Amino acid sequence: xNSSTPLLTKETWHERFFxxxxxxxxxxxxxxxxxxxxxxxxxxxxxxxxxxxxxxxxRAVQVAWAALGxxxxxxxxxxxxxxxxxxxxxxVGWITRETGSTVPKAHFEVSVTIRCLYEAASMPSQPNxxxxxxxxxxxxxxxxxxxxxxxxxxxxxxPLYLAMRAVAPALAVGNSVVLKPDLRTPVAxxxxxxxxxxxxxxxxGLLHVLPGGADAGxxxxxxxxxxxxQFTGSTATGRRIxxxxxxxxxxxxxxxxxxxxxxxxxxxxxxLAASNAAFGAYLHQGxxxxxxxxxxxxxxxxxxxxxxxxxxxxxxxxxxxxxxAAALGPLITEKxxxxxxxxxxxxxxxxxKLLAGGTYEGLFYRPTVLSxxxxxxxxxxxxxxxxxxxxxPFDSDEEAVxxxxxxxxxxxxxxxSRSLERALAIGNRLRVGLLHIxxxxxxxxxxxxxxxxxxxxxxxxxxxxxxxxxxxxxxxVTIKEKPTQYPF
Numbered sequence: 214x215n216s217s218t219p220l221l222t223k224e225t226w227h228e229r230f231f232x233x234x235x236x237x238x239x240x241x242x243x244x245x246x247x248x249x250x251x252x253x254x255x256x257x258x259x260x261x262x263x264x265x266x267x268x269x270x271x272r273a274v275q276v277a278w279a280a281l282g283x284x285x286x287x288x289x290x291x292x293x294x295x296x297x298x299x300x301x302x303x304x305v306g307w308i309t310r311e312t313g314s315t316v317p318k319a320h321f322e323v324s325v326t327i328r329c330l331y332e333a334a335s336m337p338s339q340p341n342x343x344x345x346x347x348x349x350x351x352x353x354x355x356x357x358x359x360x361x362x363x364x365x366x367x368x369x370x371x372p373l374y375l376a377m378r379a380v381a382p383a384l385a386v387g388n389s390v391v392l393k394p395d396l397r398t399p400v401a402x403x404x405x406x407x408x409x410x411x412x413x414x415x416x417x418g419l420l421h422v423l424p425g426g427a428d429a430g431x432x433x434x435x436x437x438x439x440x441x442x443q444f445t446g447s448t449a450t451g452r453r454i455x456x457x458x459x460x461x462x463x464x465x466x467x468x469x470x471x472x473x474x475x476x477x478x479x480x481x482x483x484x485l486a487a488s489n490a491a492f493g494a495y496l497h498q499g500x501x502x503x504x505x506x507x508x509x510x511x512x513x514x515x516x517x518x519x520x521x522x523x524x525x526x527x528x529x530x531x532x533x534x535x536x537x538a539a540a541l542g543p544l545i546t547e548k549x550x551x552x553x554x555x556x557x558x559x560x561x562x563x564x565x566k567l568l569a570g571g572t573y574e575g576l577f578y579r580p581t582v583l584s585x586x587x588x589x590x591x592x593x594x595x596x597x598x599x600x601x602x603x604x605x606p607f608d609s610d611e612e613a614v615x616x617x618x619x620x621x622x623x624x625x626x627x628x629x630s631r632s633l634e635r636a637l638a639i640g641n642r643l644r645v646g647l648l649h650i651x652x653x654x655x656x657x658x659x660x661x662x663x664x665x666x667x668x669x670x671x672x673x674x675x676x677x678x679x680x681x682x683x684x685x686x687x688x689x690v691t692i693k694e695k696p697t698q699y700p701f
Contacts, residue, residue, distance in 0.1 A: 220300040221307075221408045223254045226400065230257040231407035231422040232267045242396060242424075247313035247543040247576050248533040256399050259423035261432035264391065267421035268438035271362045271389035274418040279359050279387030283337035290334035290381060292413035294327050306535070308373060308401045313542040313576070315534045318497050326374045328659045333381035336680070341386075345689075352692040357685035359387030360464060361440035364433035366454070368446045369395040369545055370500045372402025378659070379443045379466075380406055380420065382680035388440075389419045393433060397545060399424035434458040441466070441684070443675065445502075448596075448622075448668045455671060466683055467671040468664060470596045471624030472506045473654040474617035476639060477518060478610075478630040479511035486510075486629045487521040490602055493627070493653030495529065495580055498541050499600040500549075502669075503625045503647070503655045506596060507586075509613050512606040519568060519584045522602055526569040526580040541600055543576035550576055553599025557581055560592035560603075570600070588619055596622070610635070614642045623666030625654040646670065 228241045238257025246253050259267075278286075297304065301323050308319040342356035363383040367376045372394060380390050394402030403422040410420050423429060433439055434457040441464035444454050448469040458465055475493055477486045493505030510518045532539030544550045550573060557571050560583060570581030581601045586592045592603040607613045617626055625647040630636040636650045646665040649656055657663060657676070664674035675683055 220296065220303050220412075221400070221405060225408065226254070226256055226404045228255055228257050230259055230263070230424060231404060231420075232263065233270055233418055233421070238263070244311065244397065244399060246310050247545055248310070248535065250575075253310060254400075256404075256424055258396065259393070259425035259429045261428050263423055264393075264425070264429050264432035265436060267391045267423060268362055268364075268433075268436045270418045271391055271421060272438040274416060275359070275361055275387070275389040278384075278389060278416060278419055286337040286385065287334045289410065289413045289415050290330050290385060293409045293415075294330035294334065296409050296412055297323065297327050297330065304373070304401075304405060307405065309534050309542075311398050311401045312369060312372060312497075313534060313545060314497050315539060315542055316537045322371055322374050325657065325659050326377045329374065329377050329381055332659055332677075333385040336382060336385040339681075341681070341685070347691070350693060353690070355687050355689050357386070357681055358688050360684060360686055361388060362438050363388045363390050363684060364436075364439040364442045365390055365392045366430055366433065366442065366444045366446065367392070367394050367402050369398045369402070370497060370502075372398040373405060375445050376402050376406055378675060379445075382675075383443070383684045384410075384415070384419060386681065386684050388684055391421045391423065391433060391439065393429055394422065394424050396424045396426060430454065431457060434463070435461050437461075439463060443683070444468070464686075465671055466673045466675060468675060469502070469624075469669050470622060471502045471504070471665060471669050472594070472596050472620045472622040473503055473625040473645075474507040474509050474627075474643075475505040475654055476613050476617060476626070476628045477508065477510045477514070478613075478628070478632075478635065478639075479513050480631045480635075481514070481629045482631070483514060483518050483521055487518060487525055489627070489629060489653040490522055491525050491529075491580075493655050494602045495526075495541060495600045496655055498544055498578065499553075500545065500598050501655055502596075503657075504598075505627070505654045506603065507593065507617070508602055508604045509607055509616050510604055511613075512608050515584070515604065515606040519582070519604055522604070523568040523582045526582050526602070529580045531574075531577040531579065541577070541580060544578055544599060545576075547576065549598060550578055553578060553597050553601065556591040556595055556597050556599075557583065557601060560586060560590040563587075563590045565590055565592060565603075588616070594620070610639055614639055618642075618644050621668045624669035625649070625656075625665070627652055627654045646674070
């Protein structure tokens with residue numbers, strides 16, 4: 214269902230941001246469309262002083278929101294979900310133009326965001342505590358209480374969903390939120406959320422949307438009103454955020470990068486394996502933390518697999534995703550394109566073989582296949598964030614495990630085999646937070662706990678049952694009918 218009235222228009226956010234309503238900012242930035250290089254619009258850029266005011270405002274209204282009855286809270290999230298359902302086409306258009314994603318990817322992002330809102334709508338009515346064993350004359354229980362104000366910092370690649378998966382559950386359990394979306398995707402990653410919740414009846418001051426630079430992010434990490442930082446993005450930035458927020462004793466949730474292995478065993482259906490590898494590596498031009506960055510293929514079938522995946526890469530089209538015809542859109546910036554191109558060609562110079570792609574036009578990087586990628590090569594070691602399949606042969610199952618674990622990252626892994634017993638035996642030895650048997654590495658069902666190990670995160674999870682753990686804190690409560698007489 215689509216509404217004839219747009220959810221949001223450029224006039225709403227022109228040179229503005231959202232903090233206790235829409236306000237004209239002292240500094241502004243042009244937002245470019247990756248596919249064309251054209252200016253889409255001009256938005257307000259938040260300064261540290263804006264973050265400070267927003268955090269104080271969010272703290273002032275949070276207690277009343279937390280005390281509100283569960284049905285009134287739930288209604289807000291159901292209404293927001295219904296609005297998003299009604300305006301799906303408009304939202305898909307903003308995601309496509311702002312991020313360079315294809316139309317199918319944008320539709321998928323909207324669908325999981327809608328699911329996220331309905332899941333959040335169920336949280337206020339869920340049990341939030343435990344009755345504990347007690348001695349005579351005393352009731353003892355534990356309950357989960359909101360933390361206060363949550364600072365959320367989100368990336369460009371899945372901007373709507375990666376913002377909503379933190380904002381919605383954080384609000385649902387009684388917190389308020391200050392959201393800093395990536396400055397390259399402020400509408401899909403921020404202003405759309407502001408408009409959805411404003412129209413759905415969320416009380417003013419509970420959500421602030423402030424696109425900004427590193428100084429705004431630093432202000433979030435140090436502000437005394439912010440109780441927690443939830444960050445999704447690169448490992449390098451996550452380290453800086455973790456160090457700064459940790460110094461200020463804030464709770465931290467870091468969902469970072471990955472160098473994820475898709476293992477193809479010699480008994481696999483190679484056509485299905487090639488389809489999985491292409492999807493896992495090329496979806497959204499490989500700009501996904503869960504992308505299948507390494508494809509480990511048993512040596513006896515490696516040549517046949519390479520031929521299939523190279524043939525598939527050569528059939529995939531590039532182009533402006535707003536036309537709806539292209540399989541791949543542009544990379545987000547020239548900087549990202551040049552980094553991916555450098556990794557590809559440094560690896561070729563080190564001995565990898567180029568089977569397809571390896572060239573670009575503007576920000577459009579052709580689907581690329583590298584074979585004979587070995588440990589030590591950049592394509593084996595580094596997260597590329599580009600449309601590149603890096604194939605590494607292995608001889609034994611033991612070697613596959615060793616290669617897959619040969620990284621400081623630990624986000625996702627997948628194993629494809631006709632033998633579930635064999636695939637699980639390998640999967641159980643992989644040091645990752647997300648494991649998929651007979652699938653590729655890019656998966657998120659909203660209701661699952663999502664998080665990585667090592668440089669892919671700090672051991673926390675977001676999503677599904679993990680949201681209660683993430684956005685609340687236990688409080689122990691005891692009740693006696695009258696005070697005890699102690700021997701003092």
